Amino acid sequence: GENVEQHPSTLSVQEGDSAVIKCTYSDSASNYFPWYKQELGKGPQLIIDIRSNVGEKKDQRIAVTLNKTAKHFSLHITETQPEDSAVYFCAASRSGGSNYKLTFGKGTLLTVNP
Amino acid sequence: DTEVTQTPKHLVMGMTNKKSLKCEQHMGHRAMYWYKQKAKKPPELMFVYSYEKLSINESVPSRFSPECPNSSLLNLHLHALQPEDSALYLCASDNPGTGTGELFFGEGSRLTVL
Numbered sequence: 001g002e003n004v005e006q007h008p009s010t011l012s013v014q015e016g017d018s019a020v021i022k023c024t025y026s027d028s029a030s031n032y033f034p035w036y037k038q039e040l041g042k043g044p045q046l047i048i049d050i051r052s053n054v055g056e057k058k059d060q061r062i063a064v065t066l067n068k069t070a071k072h073f074s075l076h077i078t079e080t081q082p083e084d085s086a087v088y089f090c091a092a093s094r095s096g097g098s099n100y101k102l103t104f105g106k107g108t109l110l111t112v113n114p
Numbered sequence: 115d116t117e118v119t120q121t122p123k124h125l126v127m128g129m130t131n132k133k134s135l136k137c138e139q140h141m142g143h144r145a146m147y148w149y150k151q152k153a154k155k156p157p158e159l160m161f162v163y164s165y166e167k168l169s170i171n172e173s174v175p176s177r178f179s180p181e182c183p184n185s186s187l188l189n190l191h192l193h194a195l196q197p198e199d200s201a202l203y204l205c206a207s208d209n210p211g212t213g214t215g216e217l218f219f220g221e222g223s224r225l226t227v228l
Contacts, residue, residue: 034216043118043204043219044157089156101170102217104156 002027004092006105014113019080021108023090024072032095033066033073034102038087047088048075051095080112117141118220120205126226129195135223137188137205146188147217148180149204157204157219163188164210195227 003026013019025033031052036044050057050064050073057064061080066073077084087109091102118139127133137146145164149157162170163182177199179191188205202222 036219041221043206043221045219046216049216101159101162107154107156109154 002030002092002103004090004103004105006090006108008108009106010109010111012111012113013080015080015082017080019075019077019084019110019112021075021088021090021110022072023074023092023105024070025092025103026071027092027094028071029094030092030103032093033064034091035062035064035075036089036091036104038089038107040086044089077110080110082112082114085110085112118205118207118218120203120220120223122223123221124224124226126228127192127195128228129197131195132191132193134192135190135203135205135225137190137220138186139205139207139218140186141207141218142185143207143209143218144185145208145210146182147206147208148188148190149206149219151202151204151222153201161190192225195225197227200225200227 006023034049035047037047038044048059048062048064050066052068061078063076087107089107090105093102121136147162148160150160151157159172160174161180166182177194181189202224204222205220206217208217
């Protein structure tokens with residue numbers, strides 16, 4: 001089955017700095033890579049996703065890059081703000097079937113210090 | 115309306131109690147999921163219902179019993195739980211087969227088993 005490794009497990013940055021979280025996956029058939037943000041006491045929320053036919057995707061301060069050959073993908077947050085503080089999970093799956101299973105990374109606790 | 119609503123938000127129960135967790139979505143999604151999340155861990159898939167039929171059971175103990183009365187509702191019946199079952203239980207939904215991949219999560223029900 002799929003295995004997703006996520007690093008680092010904790011990340012502390014100063015407000016305004018950039019933050020980068022990296023994930024690797026094992027199943028070359030995986031083609032969908034979402035990133036979820038989970039704030040304290042809340043459920044995970046999708047913040048950005050990328051499919052394997054795209055190398056990079058950007059949404060305002062958030063970007064995701066994918067290297068299919070190396071089987072890794074990264075989340076980049078620029079101009080970090082205190083409200084970006086949360087746990088971030090990467091995930092991988094084969095999408096498009098009647099049901100698919102997301103394999104999550106272990107999460108990264110991001111702390112943005114004012 | 116893009117919400118998955120879970121009740122109750124908090125539940126404390128003894129090992130001999132019978133209780134239920136409820137989940138509701140009105141996005142027209144035809145797949146609904148139960149996940150279990152322990153502290154500082156990623157969500158773990160428990161059950162998947164697709165078109166009101168149970169399609170995935172991740173070898174969950176029988177003390178957890180899922181039910182999908184209709185396409186908008188998902189229940190998780192709890193009986194004879196153990197203290198180690200204390201966790202955040204997350205409901206999620208999406209549309210199977212569309213290839214969009216996005217899972218919408220609820221805020222979760224935090225369960226404590228005494």
